[in-house]
Amino acid sequence: MTGYILRRIFGAVIVMWAVATLVFFMLRILPGDPLAAMLFEADPSAAEELRIKFGLDQPMIVQYWKWFVLLLQGDMGNSIYGSRIPVSQILIEAAPRTISLAFLAFCVSIVIAIPAGLISALRRGRPIDHGVTFIAFLGLSMPDFWLGILLIILFAAKLGWLPAIGYEPLSAGFWPWFSHLILPATAAGTAFSAIIARMVRSSMLEVLKTDYVLVARAKGLSPWRVVMGHAFPNALIPVITVMGIAFGLLMASAVVVETVFAIKGLGRILIEGILNRDYPVVQGAILVVSFIFVFVNLLVDVLYVIIDPRIRVD
């Protein structure tokens, strides 16, 4: 198992390196000089001076090496826009917002999806099953950012129960944090929740057909014990794999939904960077968002081996 985990960690490092390299070369090979965006209307000699100062006159591979060494030290350059704060500082401020949002979205989705999927499987073909299936289908077809808008219209504008936009850190107290995040988290988590509910349902239906569930029933266990003790834990294994894949979707949603709710998280930083042509910020945001993805994928793979002993044989 250690060998497998080490191999997966190595693979994740390679993916991160490949992403960093692609990001570096794509932003430089394509037309549009980062300096041109920076200088607006400076004279050519000043441009040349800056070019030398930033090392842009050197061969690409030398630039790449220097950039990469700095990156490993956590130095991603400074924002070329406004007050020129270091990119790493911008990202460190933004990351907790995105992570809180994704975390809450994950919790809310799971709390809704697992009971929904379970009930749907246990009451197969009944109205409640059709209801869950229909809502899940709807949830998958609804654009996340639109759902965010609908939630604002209903809960912030019409009912006035929750704040429409903004973010409060957890240090400001649980309720301010929660009340600002619950609407974006619902918007970001709905598609994820729909996928998980469907997966729980189909996985439970598979497991309920197995012999060991029949045995558990035959020996007279209560229905609750059969479902929660025997069927559900086994049904969870494929659900966890799908969770790993679908978590990417949830993160992507979080990145998009931040714009609806004006939360200055990683997604908002990335989009603003693109709109302002602030290349160091774009680079940094892409790298950090990608890092979170690769890390979560790795975590799921490792978790999967720990949960399902059958995989360890290989």
Added chain:
Amino acid sequence: MSVVDPIAGTIADDLPARPPSALRIMMRDRRAFFGLVYLGILLTAAVFAPWIAPYDPNAMDYMMLEAPSWSHPLGVDDLGRDLLSRIIHGARVSIFVGVSTVAIAGVLGVMMGISAAFYRGWIDTVIMRYIDLQWAFPNILIAVYLVATFGTGLLNVIVAISLAYLDDFARVTRGMTLTVKEEQYVAAARAIGCSDWRIMARHILPNITAPVIVLATVSVSNAILAEAVLSFLGLGVSSDTPTWGLILAEARSFITRAWWLGVFPGLAIMLTVLSINFLGDSLRDLLDVRETRDIP
């Protein structure tokens, strides 16, 4: 006229008169029927937008943020523009981007997948390394990354979304080709001296179309969603072309006062995505394709 055979009985009576057409089967499926009808209406509205839309989508008026009424069925936006007309015109961009990106991603992805599986070796390794890398990230994020490098605009958005969905097609095609190429008819084609190209185009491709068609259908809805997201984020086509995502982005500051601006454009997106997904599900049953990829 029936031929009576003492052993087999009436042969002609056992044969169905005519296999029902694909369209007829899909019309019988209630959800696919809904999808086809909605998409038919949408397509007509998109093609004939300038004649169908009651107003010029960019014409401004003094009546701002007016609620839905008989003269403006879906209301008016903050600049006095008719929302219905803007949504009808927005359908053009959505459908065009959705179909063209899937066409590009489909052709390139299928070519990559077939050649990877057919030649194996280093071609397979190179293609699959790239595909695996892209697979690690959700398509919509790849599209945002690509727009970050290429810039915005119709062409760039199309290129970005096409490239973002390439990996799905390459992956499905490669898997199918790996099985199909072991079939005897491929060996037979090779034995009679068919070129590699001919084997791939005439013998393998026709036998892997079913899953590709299903994937392409579902991908159109995902591409439409991706376009809407990009437009909403300000990374879309351009600010003077009305698109569903852009209308929602512009409405963002006014939704607390004018709910119709936030509701109707999204409803158009959702109904379109829903219809295409219904159609995709129906095609999946019809063509008997296993689940390709459930996650957008």
